[in-house]
Amino acid sequence: MAKPVQIEVWNPNGKYRVVSTKSMPGTRWINLLIQQDCRLEICTEKKTILSVDDILALIGDRCDGVIGQLTEDWGETLFSALSKAGGKAFSNMAVGYNNVDVEAANKYGVAVGNTPGVLTETTAELAASLSLAAARRIVEADEFMRAGKYEGWLPHLFVGNLLKGQTVGVIGAGRIGSAYARMMVEGFKMNLIYYDLYQSTRLEKFVTAYGQFLKANGEQPVTWKRASSMEEVLREADVISLHPILDKTTYHLVNKERLALMKKEAILVNCSRGPVIDEVALVEHLRENPMFRVGLDVFEDEPYMKPGLADMKNAVVVPHIASASKWTREGMATLAALNVLGKIKGYPIWSNPNSVEPFLNENAAPPAACPSIVNSKALGLPVSKL
Numbered sequence: 119m120a121k122p123v124q125i126e127v128w129n130p131n132g133k134y135r136v137v138s139t140k141s142m143p144g145t146r147w148i149n150l151l152i153q154q155d156c157r158l159e160i161c162t163e164k165k166t167i168l169s170v171d172d173i174l175a176l177i178g179d180r181c182d183g184v185i186g187q188l189t190e191d192w193g194e195t196l197f198s199a200l201s202k203a204g205g206k207a208f209s210n211m212a213v214g215y216n217n218v219d220v221e222a223a224n225k226y227g228v229a230v231g232n233t234p235g236v237l238t239e240t241t242a243e244l245a246a247s248l249s250l251a252a253a254r255r256i257v258e259a260d261e262f263m264r265a266g267k268y269e270g271w272l273p274h275l276f277v278g279n280l281l282k283g284q285t286v287g288v289i290g291a292g293r294i295g296s297a298y299a300r301m302m303v304e305g306f307k308m309n310l311i312y313y314d315l316y317q318s319t320r321l322e323k324f325v326t327a328y329g330q331f332l333k334a335n336g337e338q339p340v341t342w343k344r345a346s347s348m349e350e351v352l353r354e355a356d357v358i359s360l361h362p363i364l365d366k367t368t369y370h371l372v373n374k375e376r377l378a379l380m381k382k383e384a385i386l387v388n389c390s391r392g393p394v395i396d397e398v399a400l401v402e403h404l405r406e407n408p409m410f411r412v413g414l415d416v417f418e419d420e421p422y423m424k425p426g427l428a429d430m431k432n433a434v435v436v437p438h439i440a441s442a443s444k445w446t447r448e449g450m451a452t453l454a455a456l457n458v459l460g461k462i463k464g465y466p467i468w469s470n471p472n473s474v475e476p477f478l479n480e481n482a483a484p485p486a487a488c489p490s491i492v493n494s495k496a497l498g499l500p501v502s503k504l
């Protein structure tokens with residue numbers, strides 16, 4: 119028997135019971151649920167990561183839908199319990215859903231939502247920040263100042279890398295990877311090389327047009343190249359940022375052999391998922407190549423780092439905060455709540471999950487649709503005509 123967990127209840131007499139495994143930023147998501155006759159229960163347990171047993175206790179005997187987090191293990195046990203409790207919908211408050219066994223959700227007919235689009239720019243901005251922090255050794259220099267070691271300007275003090283004119287490499291040029299590429303190309307006049315399973319025509323057009331603009335103004339034009347292999351990106355780029363989804367094909371995508379292909383002074387940034395890099399191999403590479411730098415937002419065994427990483431001066435590490443801007447986190451909460459609400463109300467699925475702006479307008483009612491359900495096709499759910 120699962121132990122009870124602490125909750126806060128909104129709209130106790132609501133017809134539909136919705137559970138959120140965490141308190142989430144903003145109040146719009148709460149208001150949208152309670153205005154549509156939901157009783158909302160928000161878990162207030164102090165522990166950061168809830169266990170499967172904790173979530174089973176939250177689901178209980180009757181539950182219409184759950185809003186959950188990327189730290190939770192949503193598999194057979196939870197989907198079977200949710201379905202038994204009458205639940206039709208689960209949404210991650212995240213775009214990535216590698217913590218969810220979608221096959222299990224399909225088996226129990228549970229719709230799985232995610233939150234694309236609203237975090238694209240925020241995440242890309244953090245990847246750009248980590249690129250700059252690593253290139254210009256900002257964390258090392260900050261520690262040096264605070265330690266009272268600064269005795270005056272010196273020609274060799276914290277010399278780093280100039281980005282202008284160098285090549286930025288993007289692996290996984292989807293929403294976030296493309297947004298990051300544009301920031302680095304436009305902001306720092308870097309040339310682009312990218313690798314993705316699909317061609318990113320919009321990104322290519324953007325770099326071409328920007329290159330033409332620079333040329334017309336007497337400046338060196340920027341260029342782009344779609345690499346035919348990931349290795350090509352690793353060999354040629356000066357700064358490489360990882361933005362693929364995490365699945366079987368991207369697990370340890372960057373390993374010992376591939377690290378060895380990179381330039382000795384290259385910068386590697388990861389704002390995707392930790393297991394995309396073999397972190398043990400990375401620590402060894404950082405140790406052997408002091409001019410090689412990394413900026414990491416995610417870790418293989420989150421919340422832990424592999425032994426030795428914390429001691430590396432050539433690593434900038436932050437705790438999975440890439441989507442952490444107020445607007446974005448409130449938007450993620452709204453999209454996750456609307457995924458669950460929409461399914462409970464029997465709404466169709468929004469036709470373009472890359473364009474979720476209509477759901478984020480605080481001054482208007484959201485469309486009567488689920489913003490993004492990743493298994494909508496498998497479940498045969500109807501698509502909205504709005």
Ligand SMILES: NC(=O)c1ccc[n+]([C@@H]2O[C@H](COP(=O)([O-])OP(=O)(O)OC[C@H]3O[C@@H](n4cnc5c(N)ncnc54)[C@H](O)[C@@H]3O)[C@@H](O)[C@H]2O)c1
Nearest residue numbers: 214241290291292293294314315362363367389390440441
């Ligand atoms: N650190 C964070 O806080 C944070 C925030 C948002 C997203 N993310 C992660 O970023 C991921 C990407 O988000 P997105 O919105 O850009 O998704 P997206 O689906 O738009 O982009 C992912 C891209 O990866 C490509 N891809 C898939 N497998 C590949 C492979 N084997 N090799 C190369 N490319 C491959 C896809 O074709 C796609 O273009 C999410 O799945 C999530 O895990 C992390």
Ligand SMILES: O=C(O)[C@H](O)CO
Nearest residue numbers: 211212213214237441
């Ligand atoms: O996948 C995601 O959305 C992130 O990791 C958290 O924003």
